[in-house]
Amino acid sequence: MMDSMPTTQQRKDDHIRINLEEPVRFREVTTGLERIRFVHNALPELDLDAVETRTRFLGHRLRVPLLISSMMGGVERGWELTRVLATAAQEVGCAIGVGSQRAAIEDPSRARLYQVRDVAPDVLLFANLGAVQLLNGFGVEECRLAVAMIGADALVLHLNPMQEALQPEGNHDFAGLLGRIADVCAAMETPVLAKEVGFGISGDVARQLADAGVAAIDVGGAGGTSWSAVEHHRAGDERARRVSETFIDWGTPTATSVRMVRQAAPGLPMIASGGLRTGLDAAKAIALGADLAGFAGPMLRAAAQGEMAAIDLLVTIREELRVAMFGTGAATLTDLRQARLLGGDDHGCC
Ligand SMILES: Cc1cc2nc3c(=O)[nH]c(=O)nc-3n(C[C@H](O)[C@H](O)[C@H](O)COP(=O)(O)O)c2cc1C
Numbered sequence: 001m002m003d004s005m006p007t008t009q010q011r012k013d014d015h016i017r018i019n020l021e022e023p024v025r026f027r028e029v030t031t032g033l034e035r036i037r038f039v040h041n042a043l044p045e046l047d048l049d050a051v052e053t054r055t056r057f058l059g060h061r062l063r064v065p066l067l068i069s070s071m072m073g074g075v076e077r078g079w080e081l082t083r084v085l086a087t088a089a090q091e092v093g094c095a096i097g098v099g100s101q102r103a104a105i106e107d108p109s110r111a112r113l114y115q116v117r118d119v120a121p122d123v124l125l126f127a128n129l130g131a132v133q134l135l136n137g138f139g140v141e142e143c144r145l146a147v148a149m150i151g152a153d154a155l156v157l158h159l160n161p162m163q164e165a166l167q168p169e170g171n172h173d174f175a176g177l178l179g180r181i182a183d184v185c186a187a188m189e190t191p192v193l194a195k196e197v198g199f200g201i202s203g204d205v206a207r208q209l210a211d212a213g214v215a216a217i218d219v220g221g222a223g224g225t226s227w228s229a230v231e232h233h234r235a236g237d238e239r240a241r242r243v244s245e246t247f248i249d250w251g252t253p254t255a256t257s258v259r260m261v262r263q264a265a266p267g268l269p270m271i272a273s274g275g276l277r278t279g280l281d282a283a284k285a286i287a288l289g290a291d292l293a294g295f296a297g298p299m300l301r302a303a304a305q306g307e308m309a310a311i312d313l314l315v316t317i318r319e320e321l322r323v324a325m326f327g328t329g330a331a332t333l334t335d336l337r338q339a340r341l342l343g344g345d346d347h348g349c350c
Helices: 007-021 076-092 102-106 108-114 131-135 140-150 161-166 177-187 203-212 227-234 238-246 254-264 279-287 297-305 307-328
Strands: 055-057 060-062 066-071 095-098 125-130 154-159 192-196 216-218 270-273 292-295
Touching (some): 007 076, 007 102, 007 297, 066 270, 066 307, 076 095, 076 108, 076 297, 076 307, 102 108, 102 125, 102 140, 108 140, 125 131, 125 140, 131 154, 140 154, 140 177, 154 177, 161 227, 161 238, 177 192, 177 203, 192 270, 203 216, 203 254, 227 238, 270 279, 279 292, 279 307, 292 297, 297 307
Parallel strands (some): 066 095, 066 292, 095 125, 125 154, 154 192, 192 216, 216 270
Antiparallel strands (some): 055 060
């Protein structure tokens, strides 16, 4: 019965449905990756079969430098899709994050709707909570619970001020959040990452987060899924519809955000995500300084087609990444980071 459904559950179901059925991309803003080109190497002196995508991230081995970004959980449909994605992650050897676990912290009977370790015993697995919950009663204990609940290797705290601002039921007070993030980073036994959900992280914010002690940043930049667009489809009245529409193109494009974060926090592990659609996008993001490349919307749509489609998309992205490496003469991801790039630095920096 829709009427008796708790608000968070309803919202999660809405988000999955809207992301699968409605246009949710930025309208004019792109990632900026399409304006960046590799200098082609006509003499790679390499065997394509020898191109190696293995890497380490936060001490964990990955066969490919890819992440299925945090999505879903807490509702039956979300759990089914997350299990499909986790199975694919195990098959291909990439990392995966579950969606916000707030619902299961508040109602432990929902913890089962996040479990994936049985199908993905070896993957690098991220727990997930909204950072703003640290100002609304959550603390170190809830963060530890989220990690323990799913046997995660690390905790992702998502920063989503714009999304919250556009939700009538959202948390609109972010004052004092950085200090709470620092408290959690200091107390947690597992690494804590900070991530945006599609509006990007600036150099200044990256520096603040690095000083607060985060182990890595996921830029979650603009150019892919626009949460203003998603909330636009959920808006309950004319004013909410107009305000969310005004911000459909808000945010720092992913390529710019990756550059800003790399410059501001040179040694900090970084994930590029937000609008990445191909393995060539992933290759460009890594050449710009990212360690992993994250995909959300495309993986959700593949998962809705089933396990084979999800595995197929990851294998295709891996193949595109390998061909891009071959075309730049990069045998390893370390080589790829030295690849020469043309263009794209249009937004200035930091
Ligand atoms: C259905 C759906 C649910 C999501 N839920 C979460 C979440 O719970 N926590 C989070 O950090 N990000 C969440 N995201 C945001 C993604 O992780 C990602 O940052 C964003 O969609 C941009 O990436 P994309 O352009 O590849 O889709 C969600 C995305 C989708 C599509």
